[in-house]
Amino acid sequence: MDAKLKQESPPDTARKAGMRLLARASSEELNAAWEALADKPDVSPVRGPETGLVMVRGRIGGGGDAFNLGEATVSRATIRLSTGEIGHGQLLGTDKQRARLAAIFDALFQRNGDRATVEALHRKIASRIAAEDRRTAEETAATRVDFFTMVRGDD
Amino acid sequence: MYVAVKGGEAAIANAHRLLADRRRGDRTLPSITIQQVVEQLGLAVDRVMAEASLYDRELAALAVRQARGDMIEAIFILRAYRTTLPRFGYSEPVNTATMKVERRVSATYKDLPGGQLLGPTFDYTHRLLDPSLIDDAAVEEPAVKEPGEHVMRVSDILDGEGLIEGDGRMPEGHVMGDLTREPMEFPMARDLRLQALARGDEGFLLALAYSTQRGYGRTHPFVGEVRIGEVEVELDLPELGFAVSLGVVRVTECQMVNQFMGSAKQPPQFTRGYGLVFGQSERKAMSMSLVDRALRTDEFSEDIVAPAQDQEFVISHADNVQATGFVEHLKLPHYVDFQAELDLVRRMRRDYEAANSGEPTKERREAAE
Known part of the structure; x- marks a missing residue:
């Protein structure tokens, strides 16, 4: 439980935010970013890529104690760059190639020279997700009920 | 033989x-x-x-x-x-309060923060077959509007008055169970029951929920809210020391609010049943919440008088994979079992006919001798 108590340092926060975006990147986004790399890094596998399960938990009543809701497929990969950085990729679904690419970009994020490139990828994914979420929120908002009161009888 | x-x-x-x-x-x-x-x-x-x-x-x-x-x-x-895949771990509990809501309705409050958001619902359709679908007619783009304020949880609103029980807590020292790792045992704690209900057969839970409404274990329910949308799934990575997001899943949540008369130990208040289901599955989430509440008899000193309140009955029969396995196995070859039964019935029939014809059977003769 030390991990829980340990304060996340600022670099962790940035990396965590980046990993969150990489988990939701599409194959097209990851492949395009990989193809666009002028200097392809030397990558060696540490673990995976592999597909397995994560038991998704909920909370009783929404905010109470946890219970096991059901599992989800997860693919993950851990890689090492020839320069030593370790990258982790983990995402919902069975697409191992996406997990591997996510791991590579997580590792590149830690390498000073490549950080800006990965941040550009992060921004691209973030803006796509924000646009999708925005669209869904707008469509949902259009189905909001406007109540009006009908006055009956006379007073 | x-x-x-x-x-x-x-x-x-x-x-x-x-x-x-x-x-x-x-x-x-x-x-x-x-x-x-x-x-x-x-x-x-x-x-x-x-x-x-x-x-x-x-x-x-x-x-x-x-x-x-x-x-x-x-x-x-x-x-x-x-069953062919390894288990990587357990996620952090999903936070439905921060859900990207695609539908949220409350039957208890008309005006509430976030409003009544109908979303893509079958409600209020006329259930008339639509012949335009045969010809694959063009479909309009959805209407859009400026999104409103944060969609507040109804249970948080009621909570302010202290008239409703809080989110569910397990007893001190309770260790969370996992049905996929341990065999079922009764009595079963609420966390395990919810896991079983979440994967239970929709039709079975619907019928049980309906039975409570018809008087077989009445729970006086109101839909506090139903909400559907995406929530983020986070997994703790020990090698990094923090939890990372794996992506989003769509879930349906139902907060059922139930009137409760109070007991010797508890004042009158609203109690709650909870439903949480993968995907968009409102009927299932509502049924689950009704059955969850019905099964909490021990917490409210309620007598078990109906099937929906009997946890062994409900949980043991909710899983349709188990149920179909046992029912459908009957069609597999039972030739030998049946031969044995056939012999037995023939023997009983001989005895029956002998008894009715007035002749003493072999057993009776032996007993008499």
Whole structure:
């Protein structure tokens, strides 16, 4: 439980935010970013890529104690760059190639020279997700009920 | 005497070949793709994910197609698939308060922060068959509006007055159970019951929920809220020391609010039943919350007078994969069992006829001697 108590340092926060975006990147986004790399890094596998399960938990009543809701497929990969950085990729679904690419970009994020490139990828994914979420929120908002009161009888 | 029989290999192989043919159907029609099933039969996909207890829309769609649309068969296939995969770990509990809400309705408050958001609902449709779908008529783009304020949880509103019980807490020192790791035991704690209900058969839970409304274990329910939308799934990575997001899953949550008269130990208040289900599955989430509340008899000193309140009855029969396995096994060869039964019935019949004809049976003669 030390991990829980340990304060996340600022670099962790940035990396965590980046990993969150990489988990939701599409194959097209990851492949395009990989193809666009002028200097392809030397990558060696540490673990995976592999597909397995994560038991998704909920909370009783929404905010109470946890219970096991059901599992989800997860693919993950851990890689090492020839320069030593370790990258982790983990995402919902069975697409191992996406997990591997996510791991590579997580590792590149830690390498000073490549950080800006990965941040550009992060921004691209973030803006796509924000646009999708925005669209869904707008469509949902259009189905909001406007109540009006009908006055009956006379007073 | 036991005679082992073999045979049927060729028949089985040909039956499976025939099944594949019938599944494909008329070859002059295009085959449906997995993406088409995901996009156009999404609620079937959601049901398969929920009851297989495995969130993966593509695999669930594949199962639906492979099962020719037979939902329980599809659930069975997906449930079997999950046993082939290693378990990486347990997620952090999903936070439904921060859900990207696509639908939220409350039957208890008209005006509430976030409002009544109908979303893509069948409610208020006239349930008339739509012939325009036959010709694949063009579909309008959805209307859009500026989104409003944060969609507040109804249970948080009621909570302010202290008239409603809080979110569920397990007793001090309780260790969370996992049905996929331990055999079922009764009495079963609420966390395990919720896991079982979340993957329970929709039809079975619907019928039980309905029975409580008809008086078999009445719970006086109101829908505090139903909400559907995406929540983030986070997994703790020990190698990094922090939790990372794996992506989002769509879930349906139902907060059922139930009137409670109070007992010797507790004042009158609203109690709650909880439903949480993978995918868009409102009927299931509502049924689950009604059954969850009905099963909490021990917490409210309620007498068990109806099937929906009997946890051993409900939980033992909620899983449709187990149920179909046991019911459907009856069609498999029982030749030897039946021969034994046949002999027994013949013997009883001889005794019965002998008794009715007035002649003493062998047993009676022996007893008399």
